[in-house]
Amino acid sequence: MPRPGRNTYSDQKPPYSYISLTAMAIQSCPEKMLPLSEIYKFIMDRFPYYRENTQRWQNSLRHNLSFNDCFIKIPRRPDQPGKGSFWALHPNCGDMFENGSFLRRRKRFKVMTSDQLAPSKPSDAAHYLQQHAKLRLSALAATSTHLPQMSSYNLGVSQPSTFKHPFAIENIIAREYKVPGGLAFSTMQSMSAGYPLHNQLTNAWPHMYSTSVIDTAAPISMASSDYSAYGVPIKSLCHGGQTLPAIPVPIKPTPASVPGLSALPHHIPAFLSNSPQSLSPTSPQTATSQSSPAAPSETLTNPSTLQSVAVH
DNA sequence: CAATGTTTAACGAGCA
DNA sequence: TGCTCGTTAAACATTG
Numbered sequence: 554m555p556r557p558g559r560n561t562y563s564d565q566k567p568p569y570s571y572i573s574l575t576a577m578a579i580q581s582c583p584e585k586m587l588p589l590s591e592i593y594k595f596i597m598d599r600f601p602y603y604r605e606n607t608q609r610w611q612n613s614l615r616h617n618l619s620f621n622d623c624f625i626k627i628p629r630r631p632d633q634p635g636k637g638s639f640w641a642l643h644p645n646c647g648d649m650f651e652n653g654s655f656l657r658r659r660k661r662f663k664v665m666t667s668d669q670l671a672p673s674k675p676s677d678a679a680h681y682l683q684q685h686a687k688l689r690l691s692a693l694a695a696t697s698t699h700l701p702q703m704s705s706y707n708l709g710v711s712q713p714s715t716f717k718h719p720f721a722i723e724n725i726i727a728r729e730y731k732v733p734g735g736l737a738f739s740t741m742q743s744m745s746a747g748y749p750l751h752n753q754l755t756n757a758w759p760h761m762y763s764t765s766v767i768d769t770a771a772p773i774s775m776a777s778s779d780y781s782a783y784g785v786p787i788k789s790l791c792h793g794g795q796t797l798p799a800i801p802v803p804i805k806p807t808p809a810s811v812p813g814l815s816a817l818p819h820h821i822p823a824f825l826s827n828s829p830q831s832l833s834p835t836s837p838q839t840a841t842s843q844s845s846p847a848a849p850s851e852t853l854t855n856p857s858t859l860q861s862v863a864v865h
Numbered sequence: 866c867a868a869t870g871t872t873t874a875a876c877g878a879g880c881a
Numbered sequence: 882t883g884c885t886c887g888t889t890a891a892a893c894a895t896t897g
Binding site for chain 3: 570571572609610612613616617634635636637660661
Binding site: 588589590615616618619620626636637638 | 867868869870871872
């Protein structure tokens with residue numbers, strides 16, 4: 554398998570799949586979401602190989618965005634007109650490359666319906682219900698603020714201290730260019746197992762994960778009142794008669810996709826146990842939160858419909 | 866009209 | 882050997 558060396562891939566194809574490249578691009582920006590054109594730009598900027606035959610690989614990339622459940626489409630806000638939507642990573646796609654291979658995933662990430670994910674073990678069910686109850690309670694305490702600009706979407710979200718999402722550009726690009734001997738592969742592999750996801754996830758999905766963080770007494774506040782983290786009116790979360798999806802729910806018609814936040818996977822609680830270690834008391838960005846009271850809708854805390862798991 | 870997004874199909878490679 | 886994944890091509894729809 555090709556591995557990234559210390560050199561840039563000036564003329565050879567990078568050892569990453571389009572899924573990896575796209576995930577890198579998305580993770581490289583603070584908002585954890587990018588329009589298609591920016592994804593193109595990111596890849597072309599860093600991998601000269603992709604400055605040629607743009608029609609070919611960009612078509613493939615678009616195919617991947619649509620085809621793979623690990624990518625979710627975020628509609629633009631009304632005050633941010635433009636072509637196309639934003640693309641983000643599904644919060645649970647982080648272990649796709651657990652085997653360390655960025656050419657071929659261990660397993661394909663699939664969003665599944667709740668009935669497909671009925672808890673198979675009593676302990677799972679109990680855990681799920683317990684977390685569900687906790688989330689509903691903590692959601693009431695979630696705070697939010699109006700976020701007029703994309704650049705502020707990650708406001709109020711505790712920044713990671715040490716943990717970096719495996720897709721984060723810091724983990725891929727940085728090592729790729731900085732670490733002698735091309736350790737990007739091995740480094741990412743070593744960190745890909747059991748990594749604490751929630752910090753990055755709260756960055757990308759604050760509406761989903763902030764409640765979990767609150768549960769674990771993390772010093773974090775939530776962003777969004779009228780608008781969710783992705784600029785979609787929270788108010789429209791309330792299903793029925795609302796204008797826009799309030800949450801970055803996948804636009805693609807997943808069988809269980811319903812208005813509102815239902816994308817809290819049943820194994821999310823696994824992240825909770827990791828949250829303390831991923832929070833740094835010295836994290837300088839934890840004080841950037843702008844909080845205000847929010848009134849999460851019922852669906853905001855219902856994790857029962859849209860589930861995501863890695864399926865093979 | 867071009868960019869974006871969706872879908873289908875075919876093919877090769879990796880893996881159990 | 883069959884299945885899965887990644888890539889590529891193509892057709893078509895949608896959108897600004």
